[in-house]
Amino acid sequence: MVKKPKPVAAMFGGSFDPPHLGHQIIVQEVIEHLDIETLLVVPTYLSPFKVSSLAPASLRLKWCHILFDNIPKVHVDDYEIRKGKSTYTSDSVKHFNIAYHVKYLIIGSDNLVSLKKWHHFKWLNETITWVIVTREKFPLVLDGLKDTKVLYIDASISSSHIRQTKDLHYVDKKIKTSVQQVLEGKTLMTIDQRVENIVNILDEKKAEEIEVFNLEDADYIAKRVVIANSLNNKHTLALFDQLKVALKAQGDTFLSSDASDEWVVADLGDILIHIMIPEYRQRYSLEQFLSELIENQKKNADIDPA
Numbered sequence: 594m595v596k597k598p599k600p601v602a603a604m605f606g607g608s609f610d611p612p613h614l615g616h617q618i619i620v621q622e623v624i625e626h627l628d629i630e631t632l633l634v635v636p637t638y639l640s641p642f643k644v645s646s647l648a649p650a651s652l653r654l655k656w657c658h659i660l661f662d663n664i665p666k667v668h669v670d671d672y673e674i675r676k677g678k679s680t681y682t683s684d685s686v687k688h689f690n691i692a693y694h695v696k697y698l699i700i701g702s703d704n705l706v707s708l709k710k711w712h713h714f715k716w717l718n719e720t721i722t723w724v725i726v727t728r729e730k731f732p733l734v735l736d737g738l739k740d741t742k743v744l745y746i747d748a749s750i751s752s753s754h755i756r757q758t759k760d761l762h763y764v765d766k767k768i769k770t771s772v773q774q775v776l777e778g779k780t781l782m783t784i785d786q787r788v789e790n791i792v793n794i795l796d797e798k799k800a801e802e803i804e805v806f807n808l809e810d811a812d813y814i815a816k817r818v819v820i821a822n823s824l825n826n827k828h829t830l831a832l833f834d835q836l837k838v839a840l841k842a843q844g845d846t847f848l849s850s851d852a853s854d855e856w857v858v859a860d861l862g863d864i865l866i867h868i869m870i871p872e873y874r875q876r877y878s879l880e881q882f883l884s885e886l887i888e889n890q891k892k893n894a895d896i897d898p899a
Contacts, residue, residue, distance in 0.1 A: 826854035
């Protein structure tokens with residue numbers, strides 16, 4: 594049997610705190626000029642060279658999903674965020690090399706001054722091709738780098754500039770409200786506060802039999818699932834429209850949604866919302882599936898591995 598080659602990938606990591614027009618240009622240029630099958634956008638939990646970030650990791654991940662998920666070849670991956678700690682780039686490359694051939698690593702020219710201090714730099718230098726994105730005031734010093742490609746972009750904006758000046762001119766409108774809330778120091782709601790808000794909106798608009806499922810410890814695509822009944826077909830879409838407007842005003846945006854007059858599913862990343870007419874809810878027994886998933890997780894957690 595002939596072994597199928599791994600898809601060729603480029604990796605673009607960073608704090609994305611917040612992501613901005615410069616990041617979007619880099620993604621577009623990489624897709625256009627590199628012969629790759631996948632561009633891995635990998636937000637850090639925390640850079641090894643930083644002690645903190647402005648926005649929490651979950652929010653920075655969400656911003657990246659909003660901006661990049663619909664671009665062909667781009668895959669936003671939460672590997673480093675799931676680890677919950679600072680992760681060396683070399684470790685991430687090794688992780689992604691299991692499924693991909695990570696051929697390219699994208700960095701800004703501002704990283705060149707400290708590049709040789711990176712963990713396992715020699716291994717990285719032998720393994721990948723450095724894709725250097727030019728930055729104003731940071732010269733291209735490529736001495737000692739084995740394979741390089743240069744993307745001449747010279748975007749004059751940076752995440753640090755946005756944080757310091759609160760200038761949102763270079764922030765995409767899809768995330769601008771959310772970024773502004775962070776910059777203004779407004780308290781970000783916890784996931785349970787957001788769920789409570791969703792439940793209140795649905796309840797105020799006459800949704801019935803609202804249930805919330807906590808899947809924090811289960812192997813599922815979301816951490817919370819909200820299920821509600823609509824009164825009829827027209828009411829299903831009315832509830833969806835009300836949620837969309839109310840949540841957007843609070844900086845929470847659907848990553849994707851599928852709406853009909855019988856069943857709506859809306860994805861907030863860590864929260865899934867299902868609104869359906871009673872007949873559909875009874876037919877598909879979604880709450881039974883979720884309850885069993887939670888119960889099985891509890892049973893597995895009770896099993897002593899020894």
